[in-house]
Amino acid sequence: MATDLHRRHALAALAGLGACVLAPGAAFATAGDRVYLAAAWEHRGSFHIGVLSTREGAGQALQVHATLEVPTRAHGLCVLPDGSVIATARRPGDWLVRWRPGAGGGPQWLWQDGERSFNGHVLASTDGQRLYTTETDAETGASWVVVRDARTLATTAAWPTHGIDAHELVWDTWGNNGGAPTLIVANGGVPTAPETGRVKRDLGTMDSSLVRLDAHTGRLLGQWRLPDPRLSLRHLAWSPDGALLGIALQAEHDDAAIKNAAPVLALFDGTALRGVAAPEPIAQRLRGYGGSMAATPTGWAVSCPRAHGIALFSLQGDWQGLVPLPEACPLAVRGGALWVGGLVASLQDAQAPAPLNHPHGHQLQGARLDNHWVLVHG
Numbered sequence: 001m002a003t004d005l006h007r008r009h010a011l012a013a014l015a016g017l018g019a020c021v022l023a024p025g026a027a028f029a030t031a032g033d034r035v036y037l038a039a040a041w042e043h044r045g046s047f048h049i050g051v052l053s054t055r056e057g058a059g060q061a062l063q064v065h066a067t068l069e070v071p072t073r074a075h076g077l078c079v080l081p082d083g084s085v086i087a088t089a090r091r092p093g094d095w096l097v098r099w100r101p102g103a104g105g106g107p108q109w110l111w112q113d114g115e116r117s118f119n120g121h122v123l124a125s126t127d128g129q130r131l132y133t134t135e136t137d138a139e140t141g142a143s144w145v146v147v148r149d150a151r152t153l154a155t156t157a158a159w160p161t162h163g164i165d166a167h168e169l170v171w172d173t174w175g176n177n178g179g180a181p182t183l184i185v186a187n188g189g190v191p192t193a194p195e196t197g198r199v200k201r202d203l204g205t206m207d208s209s210l211v212r213l214d215a216h217t218g219r220l221l222g223q224w225r226l227p228d229p230r231l232s233l234r235h236l237a238w239s240p241d242g243a244l245l246g247i248a249l250q251a252e253h254d255d256a257a258i259k260n261a262a263p264v265l266a267l268f269d270g271t272a273l274r275g276v277a278a279p280e281p282i283a284q285r286l287r288g289y290g291g292s293m294a295a296t297p298t299g300w301a302v303s304c305p306r307a308h309g310i311a312l313f314s315l316q317g318d319w320q321g322l323v324p325l326p327e328a329c330p331l332a333v334r335g336g337a338l339w340v341g342g343l344v345a346s347l348q349d350a351q352a353p354a355p356l357n358h359p360h361g362h363q364l365q366g367a368r369l370d371n372h373w374v375l376v377h378g
Contacts, residue, residue, distance in 0.1 A: 033057070036065065036376035037332060038085045039341065040074035043367040049074050049087045051101050051376055052364075058356040062346050064363040066101035075120035076168065077374050080128040080150060088133060090370075092117035092192070096133065098153065110153040114138060116146070121168045124150065134166035134185065143187060145169065145213065159218025163187025163209050168235050172212060173242035174270055181215040184245065186233040190252060206252060208233045210268060224273045226266060231275065233266065235293040235371070237300075239315055244269055246300045251288030262288035264302045267317055276317040285322065286311055292371045294331035294338060298351045301338050303328045310340055310350055323350050330373035341369040
């Protein structure tokens with residue numbers, strides 16, 4: 001949690017650097033073969049969010065189209081209907097920013113006051129008027145969904161997630177709450193303490209769960225857990241037909257062998273959660289760590305940066321293979337095709353028999369992409 005002095009120093013430093021740097025021709029084009037991805041990355045000790053761009057087709061370099069330096073490592077992003085990019089700090093985070101690449105005016109910052117920390121993810125309402133962030137109470141460790149006005153970033157409501165370490169949240173495709181919208185939230189369940197930040201403690205008390213909340217009142221409508229309490233539910237994606245929710249898992253077992261062989265994918269059908277195992281000996285290579293989550297008509301994709309690849313499953317959960325890509329992590333789907341970011345290159349249509357390789361341009365040389373990127377067009 002940043003002190004007031006840290007906030008002043010961070011903002012002063014950003015102002016001195018020039019907060020927003022735009023490449024030539026930064027206004028977004030609408031050409032059908034141009035791809036824009038809002039992303040977060042670290043480069044030579046500094047942290048950035050920005051828009052990356054390339055053209056479809058093998059060999060097209062992935063370039064930095066627009067960038068904003070941020071105080072610490074960013075994590076989740078979302079793009080509003082007006083083109084604004086919302087990003088928040090990795091847990092336990094103390095900042096959130098709204099930034100419109102290519103538009104006049106500076107970024108709009110929100111700093112936590114010390115009572116709560118951001119947990120790395122933000123979700124927008126369909127009309128872009130409200131933001132929903134997962135946050136943790138600094139005193140009790142309990143997690144909350146905080147509703148904010150997207151224009152002012154002011155808090156309008158706060159609801160308990162009935163768990164700890166809440167992470168990603170998505171809209172519920174079932175919407176079976178009398179027609180009212182509902183939210184699905186992944187409680188990661190990993191105990192931490194404000195004074196030690198991300199240091200995990202008392203893992204024997206882990207309590208990860210998936211919850212459904214009324215998006216008008218925050219009322220708890222359901223809660224589900226996996227049989228193995230050491231599997232942390234982290235990232236979420238819907239199947240193309242909205243019938244199944246895929247969840248990327250991160251194992252927290254004390255025994256290294258059990259941890260490395262743990263599943264990286266769980267599926268939720270609206271009534272029950274089940275883990276989906278990869279076959280041995282492939283499972284050991286995945287090391288129990290799912291970095292991000294996506295689904296296409298072909299099936300599920302879980303990025304596994306520790307295995308330097310993307311684990312692929314059918315929509316029913318059958319193993320399909322591991323696509324190699326050094327430090328593979330962020331995933332996005334464009335026109336049914338999976339885009340994956342890696343260390344020195346990215347893949348277009350990663351589930352195809354012959355994925356198309358996009359080398360990273362010079363501005364991304366040595367950069368490490370964070371877990372997530374989001375299509376700006378496509």
